Amino acid sequence: MKRSDYIPKATIERLPLYYRCLEKLSAYEQDEVVSSRELGERLGIPPTQVRKDLSYYGEFGRRGVGYHVEDLKKSLAKILGINKTWPAVLVGAGNLGRALVNYEGFQKMGLQITDVIDSDLDKIGNMVGDITVRSTKDLEDIVKTKQVKIGIIAVPVNAAQDVTDLLIAAGIKSIWNFAPTRLVVPEGIMVRNEDLSVGIVSLIYHLSWENE
Amino acid sequence: MKRSDYIPKATIERLPLYYRCLEKLSAYEQDEVVSSRELGERLGIPPTQVRKDLSYYGEFGRRGVGYHVEDLKKSLAKILGINKTWPAVLVGAGNLGRALVNYEGFQKMGLQITDVIDSDLDKIGNMVGDITVRSTKDLEDIVKTKQVKIGIIAVPVNAAQDVTDLLIAAGIKSIWNFAPTRLVVPEGIMVRNEDLSVGIVSLIYHLSWENE
DNA sequence: TGGAGTTTGTGAAACTAAGAATAAGGCTTC
DNA sequence: GAAGCCTTATTCTTAGTTTCACAAACTCCA
Structure with a gap:
C-alpha cells in the first residue's frame, strides 16, 4: 500500500x-x-x-x-492494521482492568484481551468477564504461545514499572499504560500513555480561567 | 497572575x-x-x-x-486551577464508572466525584465506592445545590447524547466524555473526549507498519 | 573580588501542521 | 457532447509549535 x-x-x-x-x-x-x-x-x-x-x-x-x-x-x-485481530494481555484485575475487559469498542478495533494477570493471590482464579485471572508466573508462557505483542497496564502507579519490566521480559513489544507515570523502557518498545488525570486537569484549567 | x-x-x-x-x-x-x-x-x-x-x-x-x-x-x-476542589457528577454506574470513582489520581488533581447517576432502576440505590447511585431525576437538584460544573459521561454510546442533553439542561458547563462518539453541544459548553479506542488503534497502527 | 561554570528566560529560526487556492476528474442536464 | 456544478487531489500559504542561541543572573571557589 x-x-x-x-x-x-x-x-x-x-x-x-x-x-x-x-x-x-x-x-x-x-x-x-x-x-x-x-x-x-x-x-x-x-x-x-x-x-x-x-x-x-x-x-x-x-x-x-x-x-x-x-x-x-x-x-x-x-x-490501521485492524483487519486482523491483535491479542493482548492485561495486567491488573481491579476496577479499571474489569472496565477495559468489558469495553465494547475494542473488539471492533481489532483488540482482543485474551488474558488477565494479577499478582494478588486473592484475585488469581477469579473471573473477569469470561477470562480467568492468572498469576504473573504464567505471563511469559502466555506471551510466547499466543504470540501476544500488546500488554495493557492497569495496576496502581507504584507497581507499574515492575509490571513493565515483566512484560518486556516476557516478550511484549507495545505497552498501553493506564498508570499515571512515565515508564522506562528499552529502545524498540512502544509505550502509549493513557493518562486520565491529564484529561481532567485540562478541563479544570479551562473552567478556572474562563472568566478572565 | x-x-x-x-x-x-x-x-x-x-x-x-x-x-x-x-x-x-x-x-x-x-x-x-x-x-x-x-x-x-x-x-x-x-x-x-x-x-x-x-x-x-x-x-x-x-x-x-x-x-x-x-x-x-x-x-x-x-x-491549573487544582488549588481548589471541583465537584463532579458521574453518569453511568457500570464498570467504567466504578473504575473512575475509585481512581486514585483524581483527588490530587482537584476532581471530586460527589455523585453518581444511572437510569437503570436496578442500579439506583447501589453503592459505588461510598457514593449511592441516584436517579436521573435528581440530576438537576444535585447540580444546582452543589454548584457542580463538571459532568462525566461513562454510559454506552447510544445513551451518550441523551445524557449530554440532560447534563446541559441541569446546568453543567464542562463534559468529560468517555463514550466513543462526538457529542453535539451548544456554544459555551466544553467537551473533552477521552476516547480509548483511538489510543489502542494508534498502538496497533504502529505495530502493523513497523516492519516496512 | 573576579572568573568559571550553571541555569533561566526569551527572541529568532526552524520545523510541523492546518487551511486556502487551484487543478483535474466526474456527474447531470439539456 | 458541451456547459455547469460537484468533489477530490495537490500545491501553496498561513498558522502554530518546537528548538536554538544567547544574554542575564546566580553560585562556588580561589
Missing part, C-alpha cells in the same frame, strides 16, 4: 475517527458514498483535512462523487 | 505532567530545587520546552539555580 514518507501524528489520531464514522454510516445509512464534507461534518473536522489525511495513503475517492463507504472502510482497516 | 495572551494547547497538556512530577519530587526527594533539565528528563521533554512552557505564566525559576520544587508546585496548582 502506498504511504507517504512522513505522516503527521495528528493524522494518525484522526484515522480511527474516520473509521468509526464509516462503520456507523455503513450500518445505518443507505448511501454507498460519502463526501469529505459529510464525513468531516460528523466529526467536526474540516473537509480539506479529511482529504489531506486520506491522501497520505493513496487516492480513495472519486472526484465529483466522494468516497465509497465500504471501500474506504476496508482501506482504513488495512491502514 | 501573569499569563501570555496566547498559550499553545500542547503546553497546557504538559502542565499537569510537570505538576505530577513535582509532586513526586516533593514527596520522595530531599532536593528543594529542580532544574528544567532534570524535570524534562523525567518526562521525556526537552529542557527548553519546559522553560518555555513555564515562561508563558511568569518567571518561576532562579538563574543558575533552578526551580524551587514547592513554590513551582504551588504556582502550577494555581495555574
Whole structure:
C-alpha cells in the first residue's frame, strides 16, 4: 500500500475517527458514498483535512462523487492494521482492568484481551468477564504461545514499572499504560500513555480561567 | 497572575505532567530545587520546552539555580486551577464508572466525584465506592445545590447524547466524555473526549507498519 | 573580588501542521 | 457532447509549535 514518507501524528489520531464514522454510516445509512464534507461534518473536522489525511495513503475517492463507504472502510482497516485481530494481555484485575475487559469498542478495533494477570493471590482464579485471572508466573508462557505483542497496564502507579519490566521480559513489544507515570523502557518498545488525570486537569484549567 | 495572551494547547497538556512530577519530587526527594533539565528528563521533554512552557505564566525559576520544587508546585496548582476542589457528577454506574470513582489520581488533581447517576432502576440505590447511585431525576437538584460544573459521561454510546442533553439542561458547563462518539453541544459548553479506542488503534497502527 | 561554570528566560529560526487556492476528474442536464 | 456544478487531489500559504542561541543572573571557589 502506498504511504507517504512522513505522516503527521495528528493524522494518525484522526484515522480511527474516520473509521468509526464509516462503520456507523455503513450500518445505518443507505448511501454507498460519502463526501469529505459529510464525513468531516460528523466529526467536526474540516473537509480539506479529511482529504489531506486520506491522501497520505493513496487516492480513495472519486472526484465529483466522494468516497465509497465500504471501500474506504476496508482501506482504513488495512491502514490501521485492524483487519486482523491483535491479542493482548492485561495486567491488573481491579476496577479499571474489569472496565477495559468489558469495553465494547475494542473488539471492533481489532483488540482482543485474551488474558488477565494479577499478582494478588486473592484475585488469581477469579473471573473477569469470561477470562480467568492468572498469576504473573504464567505471563511469559502466555506471551510466547499466543504470540501476544500488546500488554495493557492497569495496576496502581507504584507497581507499574515492575509490571513493565515483566512484560518486556516476557516478550511484549507495545505497552498501553493506564498508570499515571512515565515508564522506562528499552529502545524498540512502544509505550502509549493513557493518562486520565491529564484529561481532567485540562478541563479544570479551562473552567478556572474562563472568566478572565 | 501573569499569563501570555496566547498559550499553545500542547503546553497546557504538559502542565499537569510537570505538576505530577513535582509532586513526586516533593514527596520522595530531599532536593528543594529542580532544574528544567532534570524535570524534562523525567518526562521525556526537552529542557527548553519546559522553560518555555513555564515562561508563558511568569518567571518561576532562579538563574543558575533552578526551580524551587514547592513554590513551582504551588504556582502550577494555581495555574491549573487544582488549588481548589471541583465537584463532579458521574453518569453511568457500570464498570467504567466504578473504575473512575475509585481512581486514585483524581483527588490530587482537584476532581471530586460527589455523585453518581444511572437510569437503570436496578442500579439506583447501589453503592459505588461510598457514593449511592441516584436517579436521573435528581440530576438537576444535585447540580444546582452543589454548584457542580463538571459532568462525566461513562454510559454506552447510544445513551451518550441523551445524557449530554440532560447534563446541559441541569446546568453543567464542562463534559468529560468517555463514550466513543462526538457529542453535539451548544456554544459555551466544553467537551473533552477521552476516547480509548483511538489510543489502542494508534498502538496497533504502529505495530502493523513497523516492519516496512 | 573576579572568573568559571550553571541555569533561566526569551527572541529568532526552524520545523510541523492546518487551511486556502487551484487543478483535474466526474456527474447531470439539456 | 458541451456547459455547469460537484468533489477530490495537490500545491501553496498561513498558522502554530518546537528548538536554538544567547544574554542575564546566580553560585562556588580561589
